Amino acid sequence: MAKQDREKWNARYLKHSGDHSPSQIVLKYHLLAPKGHALDIACGNGRNGIFLSQQGFQVDAVDISDVALNRLAGKERRINVICRDIDDWQIPQHKYRLILNIRFLDRRLFPMIKQGLQPGGVLIFESFIDEKKDYCLKPNELLHEFGSFHILYYEEKENPPSDTFDQSVSMVAVKR
Numbered sequence: 757m758a759k760q761d762r763e764k765w766n767a768r769y770l771k772h773s774g775d776h777s778p779s780q781i782v783l784k785y786h787l788l789a790p791k792g793h794a795l796d797i798a799c800g801n802g803r804n805g806i807f808l809s810q811q812g813f814q815v816d817a818v819d820i821s822d823v824a825l826n827r828l829a830g831k832e833r834r835i836n837v838i839c840r841d842i843d844d845w846q847i848p849q850h851k852y853r854l855i856l857n858i859r860f861l862d863r864r865l866f867p868m869i870k871q872g873l874q875p876g877g878v879l880i881f882e883s884f885i886d887e888k889k890d891y892c893l894k895p896n897e898l899l900h901e902f903g904s905f906h907i908l909y910y911e912e913k914e915n916p917p918s919d920t921f922d923q924s925v926s927m928v929a930v931k932r
Contacts (some may be wrong), residue, residue, distance in 0.1 A: 758820065758841035765821035769801065778807035779858050781882055785909065785928045786811060789854035789878035797869075798842060798860035802828035802835065805856075809834035813854060818842060847872035857881045861891060866901050873931040879905065885912060885923035898927045905929035 782804045791812045796805040799817040801824050809815050809832040818838040819825055829837045838845075842860075847868035854877060855869055861883045869879060879902065886892035895912060909928040915921055 758843065761841060761843075762820050762822065765819070765824070769821050769823040769827075776801065776803050778804050779882060781880055781926050781928065782807060782856060782858070785878070785880055786813075786854065788908065788928065788930070789813075790876065792853035792874075793851050794854040794856070795847065795852045795872065796856045796858075797865065798857070799828070800824050802831070802837075804858060805835050806832055808854070808856075816852075818845060850874055853877045855879050857883070859883060861893060870902070870904075870931070875931055877931045879927070879929045879931070881925075881927045881929075883925055884921035885925050886921055892921065893925055898925060902927070902929050905931055 786808060792814065794808050794813040794815045796815055796817045799805050799819045802817050805815040805817040813834065815835045816838055817828060817835050818840055820841050822839050825837045825839045828835065842862055847865065849871045852872050853874055855873055857869065859882060873879060881898060884892045885895055887894055899907065899910060907927065907929045909926065912923060912925045915924055
């Protein structure tokens, strides 16, 4: 499965390098996290990790695509590139002050995200909602999953008709 996933994502990044601007939610809320170690889960081309490193964070950027990560490697001295299949990767405990999970979903990571954040650490999460698809969140799922955190921002919204998914969800939360 990892080989197929890597080939799929490598082909995607060979065809299109992806958006290079940081996500709006990261731009708006990164300042809530104390400087230190940050984790960018399924970082792709590293757009958010590059931005965070420029803001003084030491970033672990994890993705399965070696094509995307080879482009990222060496761009910023504060970025540690980790080419791994997230399906079998473990988030280190109590290491991060900021964790990003942007446009990716692996529910297996939820407990590790909780353990990976230091108290006072910030989680910025953005994904899609579709009750019929297992690879999408259900309405209010993040609220229930991270209910022990202090939720600073939460929004479920309709996407433009041109988007692949009808709805998306954004959340910013602080580990107590």
